[in-house]
Amino acid sequence: MAELRRIATHPVKSLDPVERETARLVEHGALDGDREYAMVAAPADAPHDPETASVGGRGDYVNGKRTALVHRLRSTVDPDAGTLTLREHGTGEPLTFDLDDRSALNAWLSDYFGEPVSVRRRPAGGFPDDRQYAGPTVVSTATLREVASWFDFDLDSARRRFRANLEIGGVPAFWEDRLYADRGEAVAFRVGEAELLGVNPCQRCVVPSRDPDTGEGTPGFRETFIRRRRATRPEWLDSDRYDHDFRLMVNTSVPERQWGTTLRVGDEVEVLGVRSLSA
Structure with a gap:
C-alpha cells in the first residue's frame, strides 16, 4: 500500500x-512553515517581489543555484522562540539570531556570503521555487x-x-x-x-x-x-x-x-x- x-x-x-x-x-x-523565510541578494531596505523574483543561478535569492556556500550552513529554527541558529559546517560555534529583528542576522549573512543579503518573511504561502x-x-x-x-x-x-x-x-x-x-x-x-x-x-x-x-x-x-x-x-x-x-x-x-x-x-x-x- x-x-x-x-x-x-x-x-x-x-x-x-x-x-x-x-x-x-x-x-x-504550500505546507505550513515551508520556505516561510528566504535569503535575498539585496539590502534589507531594498524592495523584493516574490511573485516576479528569479530563483536562477544569479537570481534574486541566495540559494544553492547561486553559491555552494549555502550548503555549508547548518540551520535550526525555533518557532516558539522566534529564532534561527546557524553554524558553518565543520567550524565555529552556533550563533542564534532573532527572526523578528533580523538586523544582526542580515549583517552576519552579508559577511558570510560577501555581498548584501537580507532575510525576508512571507507567512502566507512562503517562497516556492x-x-x-x-x-x-x-x-x-x-x-x-x-x-x-x-x-x-x-x-x-x-x-x-x-x-x-x-x-x-x-x-x-x-x-x-x-x-x-x-x-x-x-x-x-x-x-x-x-x-x-x-x-x-x-x-x-x-x-x-x-x-x-x-x-x-x-x-x-x-x-x-x-x-x-x-x-x-x-x-x-x-x-x-x-x-x-x-x-x-x-x-x-x-x-x-x-x-x-x-x-x-x-x-x-x-x-x-x-x-x-x-x-
Missing part, C-alpha cells in the same frame, strides 16, 4: 529541513534509494540533495512518475483526506550534484544521472512533460478547497486519475 512515509519542510528557503509528523496545507497549497505549481513536492523513498545507489551516497544525503516535501513509501522506484500526465492535464491523488494534483516532473539544477554538508561537487553527476535515469525510465511513462532525463520528483498544485487540510505520516496515498488542469 502506498503511504506517506515522511514529511519535510524547510523553514528557511535553501537551508536545512525539519522532519514532521503532520503538516497543514495553507495558502497557495515553482510559483505556478506551489504545492508540496513528491518523491518515493525507493526512488531516492535508487538514485543514491548510482553515486554511492546514502538515503539521508539523497533526501537533502533533492529536498522533497512528501516521501511516499510502499511503492517501487519512480512510482511518482505516475503522478503527472500531458500538458494541460494533471493527475489527481489523495493523501489521507487531502486531494492534490500532480502536474510536472521537476527539472533538476546543480544543487543535487553537491555534497549537502560541504558543497563539494560530484564529478560527472549530470551525465551519470541522465544515463541511469534513461536506463531505468519506466516503460509506461508516456508524458510530453517528461521531455528530457534530468528530471526527478513531482511538482503539485492544490485546489483551494483543500487548503486547511492536514497531512499525516502514515496516510494512505491513492491515485485517482487524470484531470483537466483547468477544471
Whole structure:
C-alpha cells in the first residue's frame, strides 16, 4: 500500500529541513512553515517581489543555484522562540539570531556570503521555487534509494540533495512518475483526506550534484544521472512533460478547497486519475 512515509519542510528557503509528523496545507497549497523565510541578494531596505523574483543561478535569492556556500550552513529554527541558529559546517560555534529583528542576522549573512543579503518573511504561502505549481513536492523513498545507489551516497544525503516535501513509501522506484500526465492535464491523488494534483516532473539544477554538508561537487553527476535515469525510465511513462532525463520528483498544485487540510505520516496515498488542469 502506498503511504506517506515522511514529511519535510524547510523553514528557511535553501537551508536545512525539519522532519514532521503532520503538516497543514495553507495558502497557495504550500505546507505550513515551508520556505516561510528566504535569503535575498539585496539590502534589507531594498524592495523584493516574490511573485516576479528569479530563483536562477544569479537570481534574486541566495540559494544553492547561486553559491555552494549555502550548503555549508547548518540551520535550526525555533518557532516558539522566534529564532534561527546557524553554524558553518565543520567550524565555529552556533550563533542564534532573532527572526523578528533580523538586523544582526542580515549583517552576519552579508559577511558570510560577501555581498548584501537580507532575510525576508512571507507567512502566507512562503517562497516556492515553482510559483505556478506551489504545492508540496513528491518523491518515493525507493526512488531516492535508487538514485543514491548510482553515486554511492546514502538515503539521508539523497533526501537533502533533492529536498522533497512528501516521501511516499510502499511503492517501487519512480512510482511518482505516475503522478503527472500531458500538458494541460494533471493527475489527481489523495493523501489521507487531502486531494492534490500532480502536474510536472521537476527539472533538476546543480544543487543535487553537491555534497549537502560541504558543497563539494560530484564529478560527472549530470551525465551519470541522465544515463541511469534513461536506463531505468519506466516503460509506461508516456508524458510530453517528461521531455528530457534530468528530471526527478513531482511538482503539485492544490485546489483551494483543500487548503486547511492536514497531512499525516502514515496516510494512505491513492491515485485517482487524470484531470483537466483547468477544471
